[in-house]
Amino acid sequence: MSKQAGKGGAAGKGKKPTKPGADDKREDSLQAVIIADYFQDRFKPFTQDTPRCLLPLVNTPAIDYTLEYLASNGVNDVFIYCGAHSEAIETYIEESSRWRPGSPISPFQTLEFIRVSDATSVGDFLRDLDKRSLISGDFVLVHGDLVSNIPLDPIITKHRARREANRDACMTVVLRSVGEEPHRAAKARGITPVFHIDAKDSRILQYEETHPLQSDRNVLVDIALFKHSSVEQRADLIDCGIDICTPDVLALWSESFDYELPRKNFLHGVLKDWELNGKLIYSEIVEEGYGARASNLQMYDCISKDILGRWTFPFVPTSNLMHDQTYRRKGNSDLENNVLVNGGSQVIRSVIGSSTTVESGSTITKSVIGRRCKIGKNVKIENSYIFDDTVIGDGTTVIHSIIAGSVVIGENCHVPEGSLISYSVQIDSGIQLPAKPTVRLAIKDDNGDDVDNDVSLVGPGGKGANYQALVDEDESEDEDEEGDRDPTVILNSLVYSREGFNLSTESLSTLASDSEYDSDEDEEHGGYLHPGDGARERLSSFTSDDAGKSDAFHSDAVNGLVDALRSDDNDDFDGAKLEFMGLRLANNASDNSMRRAIAIAFVKRASELLNPEHGALEPTKAAEKALTAKKGALKFIREVGVGGEDVKQQSEFALAVQKGLVGIKGLETGRAGTLLAAMLQQLYNLDVLEEDGILAWWVDKRADEGESMTKVKEKCRVLVEWLENADEEESSEDEDSD
Amino acid sequence: MAPSQAAYAPSLDKLVKSLKGNNLEQSIEALIFLLKRRQVQGDDCAIATAHILLQVVARSKWRDVDQLLGRIQNAGARLARAAPNEPVIGNIVRRVLGLIRDEASEERNADDLGSETASEIQSLAPSNPPPQAPQRPPPVPLMNRSSTMATGLPVSKSMFNLLSVANSDTPMTGASTPLSQAQGASVHSLRSEVIDGIEEIMDEIQQADDQIAGFADIQIHPGEFILAYQPTKTVERFLIKAASKRKFTVLIASIEPPHPGAADAPYAALRKKLNSHGVTTISLASNGLMAYIPRVNKVVFGAKAVYQNGGLLVDSGACIAAEAARDFLKPVIVLSPIYKFCPEDPSDESVVGELGNPSTFVGYDSGPQVDELEVENTVTDYIPPALVDVYITNLGPQTRHHFASILADHYKVEDIGYSLHDGEI
Structure with missing residues (x-):
């Protein structure tokens, strides 16, 4: 299934003898896990051959920033998980004199690659890590595209203090506040994480995500949050993707086999279920330092600008973090050795790699140019990123674009804002690339085959064509059209633009009031009862996936129970019960949804028995048979379905039964009412429901919602009156006996 | 204060503690990156450089003075390049280089006085000057100038010295030729002399304030x-x-x-x-x-x-x-x-x-x-x-x-x- 590159391990052994006392220190060594694959194609077509973490970020591969950051925090052991392009990353590390495992100058004791061949998500990586038991204590989980200078020591200290106070404090998430007024980093995120944080102990209580394309930007706040005395809802945080974790976190990943993303699935899910798993996750909001991930092209742009502006100090070009770099500050730019800038050219706030020549009359502003590039005469380059070995002809203008390595652009071309030109593309002289829609040129498609040259785009002598993602060709065509609600549309382009998107600017959060919350749940679990109720619209996209999960639970549970009730060969209900409880845990279903599922299952069975093919039983008989045919079924209803002696719970169950009957197709209302009365009477006779519960249901307003509900209910009047009388008799008897 | 303070970030103190366990290259690189990441800066640079150069003298392999000078220059240049804004590093390197030259010339003088004839015969043997040539790169013109200046200093009274300067057509280096004889026992004593000297420099740095x-x-x-x-x-x-x-x-x-x-x-x-x-x-x-x-x-x-x-x-x-x-x-x-x-x-x-x-001056959150x-x-x-x-x-x-x-x-x-x-x- 998976295979481990064993080189790292051997290297570790080779090195230990040189460090006396390494074994003693072992316990106190810091481990880090780098996730170097993201299962996204936001950087396509640049990432066709080069993994994202090797894309140059101001002329230094992104993973170097990450590794250097870990080294600057004294990390001892590094595990790198890579998926796509794992060979490229491994080769890069093997060839680097500094990071190569076993290199005498490596700051890490061990650096291991772990390949998981069948991984499809970050979650698969972490579940794999859990199996390997490589992690001995607290560890740092980062991504391979992280640029940060936030010192970890104080954060780890706090994390430990919390963990020692409470063993369940399993994770600390590092967040950087970016202030209330959004600037480029906040905009570039694409997805806005919304953290609900206990202001006193900075525990994260709820996590949601929103993005500007959502039809409704409201966040549903869990009512349980208000048990805390002070809660902050913050959308002004950049998620640095740095997590301090205990091994418990990995166990949590393993428990939830379907979690894929560390934030949207894992963090959201674990917080939602914290009553179940009891795990606490804390946040560390840093006000100083820099931390961000080049997670999309806009973040790439933003981080590059921040590096140029030295916000990432000391991780700036003039620090020459890589061995062969020779950046020095000249004027207001950072140039490497052997950069030739001819007279009459201007280089303003830019970074230029070695052996690049800039001919006379050119202007380069706020741009990054790689090594061995040739920039012609009278060229204008603004806010652009040009990788190594690229040639730009005389008189060409490049504005806010990314041009990868070995590209040749002819003379007097115009590359407008937002253009993405991948490796080895050639553009003929005199070409004006279209500004809208922006181009995304590549010479290969996703299968690695050469594309047919698009002469209209690159000219007769050119090479390359517009890149189309394999999976969603249709989508990429109407990228700029309205109505596309996928946030990746924003994430995939270099230039942040909301143009063409219909965005609302209403306030972000809605407090879920009690009744709203309930009706939402009704919607989720018994959605077919009230088609078009309108509550569904209030659910934003992130809760809808949750709703999907509950729906799955509901149908699975009902089908399982009905099958068990139908089966003739097995009189025992315990198996079904076990299965049901398993389903419930897996989906973390609420008590309400369980109650509904059980009620509906039994109602279904009872109504089936009314049909001719099952014997066309009388409603009373049918109800009795459905409830008592299987041993343990009654006990199951009593314990799980109703859940207690409480009047409220009993009335809820009665309501669920009623709703279930109304919802069954092909059952006319009159018969449904009769069956309901029969069911309730059976349940009463069998001591599952008590008269108080049924009476409470009788007066419950929800039982009267809608015409059919009232009709069905009317049929029970006799039963209720009888119950009321019986009650009176009983009490009078009681009085008598006294 | 039950929970332990996490202190994983590398620092000069940790580096100094680990000097004995690490090999030389590891120590040099560790300091280079501490300098690059500004985890060592300001006044600490001087003492850090002295620590590393001490390790270079004590642990690297060198057979004669020129080789030692080359090693120090090499390590020093790497450190200085890592932190171009800390000129102090260069000063310490120069101090150590000067110290080695002093110790070497003292030793040689002692030798010369003791067994002038022997050394003369030995050094006249033609096999001696060539081995040093590949040990250092051809000196830049600037260094030629300084080496001629060096000979102007009263470094040696030996007759041979004058001859060798006049006759030798091998590239001149800062240390004059006969120093290459400092081998065996004398390498050992030179090593300890230089180490003592560097420790004195460290004392000086610490007491300066x-x-x-x-x-x-x-x-x-x-x-x-x-x-x-x-x-x-x-x-x-x-x-x-x-x-x-x-x-x-x-x-x-x-x-x-x-x-x-x-x-x-x-x-x-x-x-x-x-x-x-x-x-x-x-x-x-x-x-x-x-x-x-x-x-x-x-x-x-x-x-x-x-x-x-x-x-x-x-x-x-x-x-x-x-x-x-x-x-x-x-x-x-x-x-x-x-x-x-x-x-x-x-x-x-x-x-x-x-x-x-x-x-x-401007927070990232502004x-x-x-x-x-x-x-x-x-x-x-x-x-x-x-x-x-x-x-x-x-x-x-x-x-x-x-x-x-x-x-x-x-x-x-x-x-x-x-x-x-x-x-x-």
Whole structure:
């Protein structure tokens, strides 16, 4: 299934003898896990051959920033998980004199690659890590595209203090506040994480995500949050993707086999279920330092600008973090050795790699140019990123674009804002690339085959064509059209633009009031009862996936129970019960949804028995048979379905039964009412429901919602009156006996 | 305080502790990256360099003096390149190079006196000069000049020396030819001599602040108002020492903390100590210090480096204080240990100043400012020599007219010409 590159391990052994006392220190060594694959194609077509973490970020591969950051925090052991392009990353590390495992100058004791061949998500990586038991204590989980200078020591200290106070404090998430007024980093995120944080102990209580394309930007706040005395809802945080974790976190990943993303699935899910798993996750909001991930092209742009502006100090070009770099500050730019800038050219706030020549009359502003590039005469380059070995002809203008390595652009071309030109593309002289829609040129498609040259785009002598993602060709065509609600549309382009998107600017959060919350749940679990109720619209996209999960639970549970009730060969209900409880845990279903599922299952069975093919039983008989045919079924209803002696719970169950009957197709209302009365009477006779519960249901307003509900209910009047009388008799008897 | 303090971040202390366990290359690289990441900076650079060079002498393989010099130059150049804004590193490298040359020539003199004939015969054997040729790269023209100068120094009285200089057509190097005989026992003794010498340099570095503080009571008089601009450790010690003998007033000027009320007021520890001696302290924001200059008697600050023209490399902002003092004709006193005196002129970059993290002045959370402003935070300033009146070194107060002799005392001429920044890897 998976295979481990064993080189790292051997290297570790080779090195230990040189460090006396390494074994003693072992316990106190810091481990880090780098996730170097993201299962996204936001950087396509640049990432066709080069993994994202090797894309140059101001002329230094992104993973170097990450590794250097870990080294600057004294990390001892590094595990790198890579998926796509794992060979490229491994080769890069093997060839680097500094990071190569076993290199005498490596700051890490061990650096291991772990390949998981069948991984499809970050979650698969972490579940794999859990199996390997490589992690001995607290560890740092980062991504391979992280640029940060936030010192970890104080954060780890706090994390430990919390963990020692409470063993369940399993994770600390590092967040950087970016202030209330959004600037480029906040905009570039694409997805806005919304953290609900206990202001006193900075525990994260709820996590949601929103993005500007959502039809409704409201966040549903869990009512349980208000048990805390002070809660902050913050959308002004950049998620640095740095997590301090205990091994418990990995166990949590393993428990939830379907979690894929560390934030949207894992963090959201674990917080939602914290009553179940009891795990606490804390946040560390840093006000100083820099931390961000080049997670999309806009973040790439933003981080590059921040590096140029030295916000990432000391991780700036003039620090020459890589061995062969020779950046020095000249004027207001950072140039490497052997950069030739001819007279009459201007280089303003830019970074230029070695052996690049800039001919006379050119202007380069706020741009990054790689090594061995040739920039012609009278060229204008603004806010652009040009990788190594690229040639730009005389008189060409490049504005806010990314041009990868070995590209040749002819003379007097115009590359407008937002253009993405991948490796080895050639553009003929005199070409004006279209500004809208922006181009995304590549010479290969996703299968690695050469594309047919698009002469209209690159000219007769050119090479390359517009890149189309394999999976969603249709989508990429109407990228700029309205109505596309996928946030990746924003994430995939270099230039942040909301143009063409219909965005609302209403306030972000809605407090879920009690009744709203309930009706939402009704919607989720018994959605077919009230088609078009309108509550569904209030659910934003992130809760809808949750709703999907509950729906799955509901149908699975009902089908399982009905099958068990139908089966003739097995009189025992315990198996079904076990299965049901398993389903419930897996989906973390609420008590309400369980109650509904059980009620509906039994109602279904009872109504089936009314049909001719099952014997066309009388409603009373049918109800009795459905409830008592299987041993343990009654006990199951009593314990799980109703859940207690409480009047409220009993009335809820009665309501669920009623709703279930109304919802069954092909059952006319009159018969449904009769069956309901029969069911309730059976349940009463069998001591599952008590008269108080049924009476409470009788007066419950929800039982009267809608015409059919009232009709069905009317049929029970006799039963209720009888119950009321019986009650009176009983009490009078009681009085008598006294 | 049950939970343990996490201290994983590498530091100089950890490096020094691990020197014995690590191999040499590992130690050098570790320091290089500590320097690059600014985890070692300022005054720590000198002692860190000395530690590493000590390891180079003690643990690298070398058969003769030239080889040792080459190793030191190589390691030194790498360290200096890692932190081009810390000229002190180069100074320490030059000091160690000079030390090796001294020890070698002493040894050779001893040899020459003891067995002049033997050495003469030995060295006349033709096989001896060639082995040293590949050990160092062809020297740059600059070094040729310095080597001829070297021969002008009274390094050796040996007859052979004169001959070899005149006759040898192998490239000349800083150390003169016969040193290659320093082998076997003499390598061993040279090694220990040099190690002792480096340890002396380390002692000097560590004691410099105390020695400078010893001159405090001569410079500071009772009742004076002293402006201390962003006091360094050297200045702090100086003031505390003076406070133990004199009653005066200290104005501490500093950049305001970026987040008001974030941490302690700046220099709280210093103020506490001064107050305990009965010295009044006043805190100033650096932009307001001009108004206080008329009241001040002296301006004191520490230097990161002193160039041979008398110019200073200082923490940013000190230049304003010096200019202000100049306008009001107040004396400017600079505290700088001898090891910070550089036998070179300031580079263009150091005159412009090093750029640091803009977040000192504009937080990353200040929204539109991050987008719209270009914030350049220079963390170092260059102060031209004309603004400085007195340099207080660990050897006593100096003026810049005596720099030439100070530098000549501490550095060998042949090392001064050696440019650390362009050296080979």
